[in-house]
Amino acid sequence: MILGIGSGSTIVYAVTRLAERVRKEGLKIVCIPTSFQAQQLIVTNNLTLGSLDTTPELDCAIDGADEVDDKLTLIKGGGGCQTQEKIVASCARKLVIVADSTKNSTSLGQQYKKIPVEVIPLAYNPILQRITQKFGGTAELRMGKMKAGPIVSDNGNFIVDWFFPTGIEDWKTVNERIKMMPGVVETGLFVDMAQIAYFGGPDGSLSVKLAS
Numbered sequence: 388m389i390l391g392i393g394s395g396s397t398i399v400y401a402v403t404r405l406a407e408r409v410r411k412e413g414l415k416i417v418c419i420p421t422s423f424q425a426q427q428l429i430v431t432n433n434l435t436l437g438s439l440d441t442t443p444e445l446d447c448a449i450d451g452a453d454e455v456d457d458k459l460t461l462i463k464g465g466g467g468c469q470t471q472e473k474i475v476a477s478c479a480r481k482l483v484i485v486a487d488s489t490k491n492s493t494s495l496g497q498q499y500k501k502i503p504v505e506v507i508p509l510a511y512n513p514i515l516q517r518i519t520q521k522f523g524g525t526a527e528l529r530m531g532k533m534k535a536g537p538i539v540s541d542n543g544n545f546i547v548d549w550f551f552p553t554g555i556e557d558w559k560t561v562n563e564r565i566k567m568m569p570g571v572v573e574t575g576l577f578v579d580m581a582q583i584a585y586f587g588g589p590d591g592s593l594s595v596k597l598a599s
């Protein structure tokens with residue numbers, strides 16, 4: 388199986404369990420990373436590392452999410468990896484989301500208030516202005532906590548966080564319009580990409596949401 392490996396803190400649990408099964412059951416799995424973090428995760432768990440260069444068609448990708456609505460529209464990019472995550476997911480026949488129950492919502496904005504957008508550094512300020520002029524809300528350049536200056540993505544770009552207003556329903560159109568802005572590399576909006584989401588509860592319970 389060719390499997391995309393997502394980024395974030397939740398995917399770590401899935402990869403740990405996967406590595407256990409590969410060891411015990413001798414599963415043959417090639418893992419395609421969605422970030423530098425995912426690549427390290429694959430390597431440190433002694434899983435087989437692959438790339439889109441050699442395997443551009445994946446059976447499945449597993450990833451976390453910052454919020455999942457009832458249509459399985461996702462907000463991703465809390466860790467700034469949405470571009471590679473979306474590329475890998477787009478090459479996979481199936482996208483499976485693993486998240487804790489706080490990420491589950493009926494409509495976007497109930498849990499997570501912002502859409503991360505990866506941008507070419509030169510364009511960050513015009514993009515901050517265009518997004519808020521077109522759609523409202525506020526937007527800011529993501530700044531480092533330990534590093535002075537902006538966060539730089541794995542691709543050498545900046546991340547703009549758009550704190551969107553309430554009431555937006557047509558996320559497909561919003562996504563397309565933001566993507567058309569010169570300098571935008573990728574948004575953290577995943578529309579019609581995920582087929583299934585698993586949510587773990589604090590009591591060990593599991594709930595599942597399927598794309599309609």
Ligand SMILES: O=C(CO)[C@H](O)[C@H](O)COP(=O)(O)O
Nearest residue numbers: 395396397451464465466468
């Ligand atoms: O999109 C992502 C990184 O860009 C993550 O998958 C998302 O932020 C969820 O992370 P976590 O599992 O730590 O809550």
